[in-house]
Amino acid sequence: MPRPSKHVSPDTLGGRIRAAREYLHLSLAEVAGGRYSTSLISQIERNRVDPSHESLRFLATRLDLPLEDLDLLAQQHRETEVEASEYKSYEDIRNEAAQHLTNKDVPKALDLLTDLHFSQVPVLQRWRLAALRGQCYYTLRKFLKAQQDFVYALQELPKPEWISVDQQGEQMLLHLDLAHTYRQLQLPCEAQEHYTITLSMMNQDTPFGFVAEAHWGMSLITFTQARRISQDRERIDSSQRNQLLLMALEHAENARVLYRSIGQHLRAASVTCQIAEIDRVLNNTEKVCGYLRDLLSTWSHALNEPEGTDKKRHQDELCVVAASACTLAEIELERENYEEALTYAHCSLQAAQGSYKIRQAEAYTIYGRILTAINPEDPRVEEAFRKAVEVLADTERVGAKIRAHVLLSQHLLKIGKTVESEQVMERVSLLSYLVSARSSSAFLEDVPR
Secondary structure, three states, X not given: OOOOOOOOOOOOHHHHHHHHHHHOOOOHXXXXXXXXXXXXXXXXXXXXXXXXXXXXXXXXXXXXXXXXHHHHHHHHHHHHHHHHHHHHHHHHHHHHHHHHHHOOOHHHHHHHHOOOOHHHOOHHHHHHHHHHHHHHHHHOOOHHHHHHHHHHHHHOOOOHHHOOHHHHHHHHHHHHHHHHHHHHOOOHHHHHHHHHHHHHHOOOOOOHHHHHHHHHHHHHHHHHHHHHHHHOXXXXXXXXXXXXXXXXXXXXXXXXXHHHHOOOHHHHHHHHHHHHHHHHHOOOHHHHHHHHHHHHHHHHHHHHOOOOOOHHHHHHHHHHHHHHHHHHHHHHHHOOOHHHHHHHHHHHHHHHOOXXXXXXXXXXXXXXXXXXHHOOOOHHHHHHHHHHHHHHOOOOOHHHHHHHHHHHHHXXXXXXXXXXXXXXXXXXXXXXXXXXXXXXXXXXXXOOO
16 A cells, blocks of 8 residues: 655645544545545545545545635645646746757747746746846847846846756856846946856856856956046046056956866957957057957958858957957057058958948948048048948947947038038937936836737
């Protein structure tokens, strides 16, 4: 005869029945009374079967229990079973979507996740599904939608004791993803907060890639803060600026070492571009030129190679080339070596066409700046600045949009197109308002998107 489980909660239907039987010192056979099998009574006590109302009435009479209580516990048991089934169903959806994302098939992942109503999802699954959908949107550079899902996921995080060891890694990744998103949306304070949280959650078991990402993000944020101090004409605190620059450099160097240690040399090259930017502000110009020429020598093969099957890697290779050439072009522009500057600018433009839109905009911008230094009346100047604006038009890179519009407006004003210049500056004002409004918006609507 099977023995009832010793781990059935007394707050469940089976636990209440077993507790009453043991209180009355009755055996399973005595409760069954020849009407039901002892096996059935045992299954009911272990919550393995859903008893009929007739059998509940029988047990209520045999064990001197209120039938209303047993009916209520039976209903709760059924609801728990449904929730467990739903949990498994949503877990299957999450696993399938995660596999599509790993395989870089984001549209298929979003097909599974887009129309989810999180209010109908089991509580312990909401944050994981929202975070995964946010990762999909981030991959597609849809930063506003990514932000909505990441913030919602944070709000739905369960109590720490309910999060498994495996899910603690997902929780850390959620903070890291949200930090990246805030940085892309030009919200540095919010980004820094979540990078700091991410770093505080890391331990010896944290993958080096996550640690490197967090250090790289902190470097970018700190570098931005330093540059803002430099641009403050009313009060420039050089000591504070230099302290921030050195912090940014330390974070970037940590990231580069970590990427190299795990064989991610392309990511290390991207960080080297950041290190070069920092060293440039620190007036280490010759060192910067050395870094960037080495990068061009290593990665310029991507200019003459077909895209191949790994589109993302090819884009990243061209991104390193475009960024390196763009910075070298800017250095030569400052030195008034216009021919060399144009050579690097053309290299940056060529690489950027196969890379990301932000790189295309930067390449058009430096090209326009070089041309205007040579001849402000050159019609190619306005064309270059307008292309920078056009490339960014359907992106959510608000900060880059503002910079491109300002350059275009200043050039239009310089060549006497006052009305057009004012119209462009109106657009700048609107974009600036969107940045400030975004920082105070919650974006927490639980609707299908």
